[in-house]
Amino acid sequence: MDFDQYQQEIAEYGDKFTANHQPGWELFLATGLCEEAGEVTALIRKAHRRGIPVGANSLAEELGDVLCYVAYIAHRYDLSLEKIASENINYKVKTNHHVQ
Numbered sequence: 001m002d003f004d005q006y007q008q009e010i011a012e013y014g015d016k017f018t019a020n021h022q023p024g025w026e027l028f029l030a031t032g033l034c035e036e037a038g039e040v041t042a043l044i045r046k047a048h049r050r051g052i053p054v055g056a057n058s059l060a061e062e063l064g065d066v067l068c069y070v071a072y073i074a075h076r077y078d079l080s081l082e083k084i085a086s087e088n089i090n091y092k093v094k095t096n097h098h099v100q
Helices: 003-021 025-050 056-076 081-095
Strands: none
Touching: 003 025, 003 056, 003 081, 025 056, 056 081
16 A cells, blocks of 8 residues: 555545534644654653563554544645655655654
């Protein structure tokens, strides 16, 4: 599956839920994204505190939730997730920008 296909499927799924949140859909989605990112953070923090590895399945599930929100927000703003990813990686490679 590529990003465009994923985004289309998420758009169809998400449109069922955000219609009830008009006009405040932006806040609804931004808050959801923050909550899901917080769950990723909490999962990693708990594993670190306990001195155990992060569970790959749990992490994949939480990152999937983050990706879902990112894809749907991009859709609502008529942005291609495929184009965002491509431009982002090109920027990172061209500028030798590293993740900190």
